[in-house]
Amino acid sequence: MNIFDRYAPFVQDFIYRNNWEALRAIQVAAGDAVFNTDDNVLLSASTASGKTEAAFFPILTLFSEDMPKSVGAIYIGPLKALINDQFLRLNDLCREADIPVWHWHGDVAQSHKNRLLKNPSGILQITPESLEALLLHKHSYIGRLFGDLRFVVIDEVHSLMRGDRGGQTLCLIERLAKLAGVNPRRIGLSATIGDLETTGKFLSSGTGRRTVIPRIEARGVRWRLSMEHFYVQGPQSARDQEIPEALPVLDMKTDDAPASADPGIGYIFEHTRGKKCLVFVNSREECETVTTTLRQYCEAKHEPDRFLIHHGNLSASYRETAEAVMKDEEQFQTTVTTATLELGIDIGRLERAFQIDAPFTVSSFLQRMGRTGRRDLPPEMWFVIREEMPESRAMLPVTVPWKLIQGIALVQLYLQERWVEPPKLDRLPxxxxxxxxxxxxxxxxxxxxxxxxxxxxxxxxxxxxxxxxxxxxxxxxxxxxxxxxxxxxxxxxxxxxxxxxxxxxxxAVFKENEEYTCRCQSQELGTIVMPPPVGEKIALAGHVWIVEEVDHKRHLVYCEQVRGKVPAYFGECPGDINTKVLERMREVLREGAAYPYLMKNAVARLAEARHSAACSGMTEEPLICLGGDMWCLFPWLGTYAFLALERFIKLKCAPQLGLSGLDSSRPYFIQFKMKAPKEEFFRVLAEMEKQPLDPMELVYPGEVPLFEKYDEFLPAELVKKGFAYGILGIDEMKMRIRSWNKV
Structure with a gap:
């Protein structure tokens, strides 16, 4: 019997109604694994390949044949927006079979939750944080709610493997299973997994089952990709240069912008007109700044406001408004967003995604580009790399456009090697x-x-x-x-x-800053960190507000909307970059290859950077003299190995080398003053690397390095141990020092 014939009649009807001509390969493979084994299943396929349906078609078929006596399946999603989106999709599928679909998170009405508590059944869609709250406050209900739980589906499983949140999800499933006396099968879904075998083991932890990982041959997909570079002020790199226009099929000009505009933002402003787009940024502060600027351009050009905003500090009403407008096929608006719209939410026929600067990971690049390319359109992403123009007498390392090089490296790693970051599961949590x-x-x-x-x-x-x-x-x-x-x-x-x-x-186990809720009269706008004094301005929800009152006791800020542009207050947004990305960045500077997706300014800026790198020798020699006793080290190491090297040099080598004024730009370079010659630097590093090294020796005296949310409540010795043995990339650092010694 083929998989389609094995499906329940209501599933077959759903497929007919949606005019599907055939099942996709991922759906056939998932059906075979769910129907014909008792194993866990890991489904990895491209965005919009039908992974959710692949998991639930066989699950719902099994339920229709033998209805669970409690909640039969839990769907764990990393974002409320993803839960809301999948809730609507699953409801369409389950309505005819009379299988209830419940969703449970902070924005869901208590009346909906109460109905589930009275009648535990069907499918529960929930975030890890809400599942934690359920276990904490409804402890006595767990047996009745989940006594016949058969499946746990974890969506975007890769996003839960980047830190404690993935560990929390595993702990929750194990705790719930023990309390309810069940051992549900786990099904993981993701479009961007770097190491399938390791992820499969992670998924199966504590179940006693193996994980089936269907190998799906990815069909060739044509990308529409461009990358352009802009100086925030001053003439652009390609001015007065004869450079052929890249990707003429996209008909992209790079000089369209409102007068006196920031050219990069103006470029986005012009190329989103009359289209439905997403603009991805790497922090909430930048999200606010870019949205405010784009809205000012609308005002300056007497155009209606066509820009929305979406990030984690906004109130639910703002986020849901943006999601609803983007799903409306008749509206052509653009949403500026952080990673909150990076994951599986279907927001309709998106024509184009923009990425300001490079994201930190290949995984993030693929997820963001994967928001487009649905409904038979090719995926399309335009990178917009912005930097301040270096001063005329500037030298290394500021003459290197690091974000441009990083963007090229991320793209090339996937195009040439299909490489995606592997999960890091060896920390001490x-x-x-x-x-x-x-x-x-x-x-x-x-x-x-x-x-x-x-x-x-x-x-x-x-x-x-x-x-x-x-x-x-x-x-x-x-x-x-x-x-x-x-x-x-x-x-x-x-x-x-x-x-x-x-x-x-x-x-929640992810770190949050101390936040203040901002209100304008009765409307909740969102939250900020460190509110300014009364009379000062803040940026939130893509507008500017003047602070009228701050209630520190209740963490409330009352404000009124005004015009203008100011920085937002959300705290820091660090990025974790893999060593392989840094090594590919070195190759970008070293090789002479042309990349067809680069636009004219990016081509010119890359040529300048390669010339600078070749003249200095920075891709061949890791240590470059900047003049006198100033030196710059280019380790080409990822964030945590770079951090280990920085500490190793400071704590183990600096006294012998007469080294001072160490200044790092993580993870790209380290600058310092040194009296010793270059040969002595490498000799000392090699000598010290051969000595036995306890990772605890790389913790500064008196330092308690608080990285995770609850580190402040731990004994200092455990915080130090977790940092030294679980975070610092000492093995990678040692390998790099040994490689320098061989050269």
């Missing part, structure tokens, strides 16, 4: 260990130390945590009153712990 310990105690009530350890330590994500480390943590939490010891010797949540677990912000 002490912050998450604190979180899961407190969640377990808060939901279960009093537990003996042994009973608590037996519930937390066996969770598969904590395989690197030793019982001794856990004892150190518990003793510290008792001493700091996060945990209290009862007269009977049991453990309960203490006063300090109660302040954490009683807050809705406790459900």
């Amino acid at each position: 002490f912050s998450l260990l604190y979180h899961q310990t407190m969640c377990t105690l808060a939901s279960c009530g009093e537990l003996s130390p042994a009973a608590l350890a037996s519930r937390v330590l066996p969770l598969s994500y904590f395989h690197r945590i030793t019982p001794e480390d856990y004892k150190i943590l518990l003793r510290h939490l008792i001493a700091t009153e996060h945990i209290e010891k009862t007269e009977q010797g049991g453990l309960i949540v203490g006063l300090a712990g109660e302040r954490q677990t009683s807050s809705f912000k406790f459900y």
Whole structure:
């Protein structure tokens, strides 16, 4: 029997109604794995390839044959917007079979949630944070809600493997399964997985099952890709140069912009007119600045405002408005967004995506470009790289356009090698260990130390945590009153712990800044960090507001809309770049290849950068003298290996080399003053690399490096250990030093 014939009649009807002529390869493979094995399944295929349907067609067929007596499947999505989108899609599919679809997150009405609690059934769509809240506050309901749970579908599984959030998701599934007495099959979905085998093992952790990974031959897809470079002020790189226009089929000019405009933003302004587009940026601050500027251009040109905004600090109403407008086939508006619209939300027939500067990962580039190219259109992305023009006498390293080189490297890594970042699963997740310990105690009530350890330590994500480390943590939490010891010797949540677990912000393990909610009269605008004094201005929701009152006790800011342009207040937005990206950046500067997607300014700027690199020798020699005793080191290492090298030089080598004034631009270069010659620098590094190195030696004296959300509640020794052994890329650093010694 083929897979289509195996589907339930209502699934077949759905396929007919949507005029599908044949099942896609991913749907056939998923059906075979779900119907004919009892294994977990990892489905990796391009964006818009039908992965969600591939997972749910066989699941719903099995449900129609034997309806679960509780919630039968949980769908875990990383974003509320993705949950909302999939809720509508699944409802269409399930309505005829009378299989309820529930969604549960912070913006869902309590009445909807109450109906699920009274009648646990069908499919539950939920974020990791809301599932944590459910386990914490509805502990006694878990058996009834999930006693016949058969599947857990994890969407965009790659996005949950970048840190503690993926670990939390695994812990939640394991805790829920143990409480409900079930062992559901797991199905992971993703378009951008760098290491399928490792991801498959991660998906199966704690289940006792293997993971089936269907190998789907990707059909060739034609990309419409361009990359242009702009100086924010001054003449552009290609001025007065004879450079052939790249990609003439796209008919792109690079000089269309409102008078006196920032040329890069003006370029976006002109090329979004009459089209439905997304503009991706790498931070919420930039999202606000770009949206405000584009709206000012509309005003200057007497055009109606056609720009929307979408990021995590906006209120739900602003985000949902942008999503609804983008789904409307009749409207041609552009949304400026961060990663919040990067993942699987179907927002209709998008014609074009823009990316301001380079994203940090190949995965992010693919996800963002994958927002376009649906409904039989080719994926289309325009990179817009902006930089301040270097001063006329500027030297290395500021003469290198790092973002342009990074953008080219990301594209080439995928085009030539189909490479995507592998997951990093070898950290020491002490912050998450604190979180899961407190969640377990808060939901279960009093537990003996042994009973608590037996519930937390066996969770598969904590395989690197030793019982001794856990004892150190518990003793510290008792001493700091996060945990209290009862007269009977049991453990309960203490006063300090109660302040954490009683807050809705406790459900999330990703780091959040202290935020203030901004309001204009009764309308909630969103949140900011570090509000300015009364009378100052803030940027939020693509507009400018003047602060009229700040209520620090209730974390509220009252404001009125005004005109103008100011920076936003959201805190930092660091990026994690893989070593392979940096190594490919070196090759971009070293090779003479032409890239057909580069536009005329980018071609000229790359030629300048290659000339500068060749004259200096920076791609062949890692250490370059900038003049006198000023030096610049180009390690070509990713973020965490770069961090290790920076500390290794400072703490182990600097005294012997007379090194001072070390200044890093992570992860591109390190500048410093040095009295020793170049040969001595490499000799000392090689000598010190051969010495035994305890990673703890790379923690600065008195430093407690707080990286994760709950690090501040951990004993200092565990924070240092987690940073030294779980974050610093010491092995990569050592390999790079050894390679320098061979040259």
